Amino acid sequence: MELKGLKVTWLGHATFRIVTPKGNTILIDPWVMGNPACPESEKQVKKVDVMLCTHGHFDHIGDAVEIAKKHSPKVVCIPEMAGWLGKKGVKNLAEMNKGGTQHIDDIHVTMVHAVHSCGITDGDQVVYGGEACGYVVKFDNGVTIYHAGDTMAFSDMKIIHELWRPQIAMLPIGDHYTMDPRQAAYAAELLQPKAIIPMHFGTFPVLTGKPSELAKLAEGAEVIEMKPGETLS
Ligand code: NI
Ligand code: MN
Numbered sequence: 001m002e003l004k005g006l007k008v009t010w011l012g013h014a015t016f017r018i019v020t021p022k023g024n025t026i027l028i029d030p031w032v033m034g035n036p037a038c039p040e041s042e043k044q045v046k047k048v049d050v051m052l053c054t055h056g057h058f059d060h061i062g063d064a065v066e067i068a069k070k071h072s073p074k075v076v077c078i079p080e081m082a083g084w085l086g087k088k089g090v091k092n093l094a095e096m097n098k099g100g101t102q103h104i105d106d107i108h109v110t111m112v113h114a115v116h117s118c119g120i121t122d123g124d125q126v127v128y129g130g131e132a133c134g135y136v137v138k139f140d141n142g143v144t145i146y147h148a149g150d151t152m153a154f155s156d157m158k159i160i161h162e163l164w165r166p167q168i169a170m171l172p173i174g175d176h177y178t179m180d181p182r183q184a185a186y187a188a189e190l191l192q193p194k195a196i197i198p199m200h201f202g203t204f205p206v207l208t209g210k211p212s213e214l215a216k217l218a219e220g221a222e223v224i225e226m227k228p229g230e231t232l233s
Contacts, residue, residue, distance in 0.1 A: 010228055011035065013037045014147075015032060018145070026052065030048075033045075036203060051064065055114070055150060056127075059203070076102060077095060078111070084127055098133055106140040144168075145167075145168045145169075146169045146193070149172075151172065172184070181213035197224050
């Protein structure tokens with residue numbers, strides 16, 4: 001997979017750091033310090049310019065407030081989550097909704113659909129967090145990455161292929177809260193990526209899906225099994 005100067009690091013679970021050729025650091029789903037799958041060496045976040053949040057569950061935005069306050073990134077998320085983050089003191093919110101695209105320097109972020117829920121646990125309350133989403137991120141170097149967030153397979157993934165043609169798809173495969181490897185293979189038929197990076201597996205015992213199962217089923221796409229902390233470049 002040719003990344004043309006991008007550096008893609010998996011921090012475990014659904015959390016990824018992407019550094020662009022111009023040096024912008026993107027953090028997708030900021031669950032780092034509290035993330036048991038994140039290696040100790042990565043738990044000190046050094047720099048974030050843009051944060052993308054897929055939905056309000058703790059295993060995706062668990063460290064969003066702390067990281068955002070420390071590094072003041074642009075925080076891209078759905079409006080209802082932006083409202084909640086704003087109340088928690090997060091500034092620099094770049095809210096958007098599904099179908100929209102924001103251009104941030106050498107990054108073009110489109111919010112797309114995901115089939116999942118989105119409550120935010122706040123103390124003993126669950127706050128409405130908008131809807132769960134995924135992101136298509138197009139970089140000025142021509143590489144396009146789709147991060148599906150938490151979702152089952154859905155037929156509109158075909159639209160994501162036809163409109164944005166992501167070469168890389170980050171897909172959950174753990175089962176129980178998201179799709180399993182069989183659905184991820186089906187999703188890949190709709191998305192037609194060159195490469196799939198499996199995520200959202202193994203962190204908890206119920207997330208039983210394995211990259212090897214996806215590799216057996218996925219035709220025409222390379223399955224890149226990353227280790228938490230590993231960087232592709
Ligand atoms: Ni979730
Ligand atoms: Mn999740």
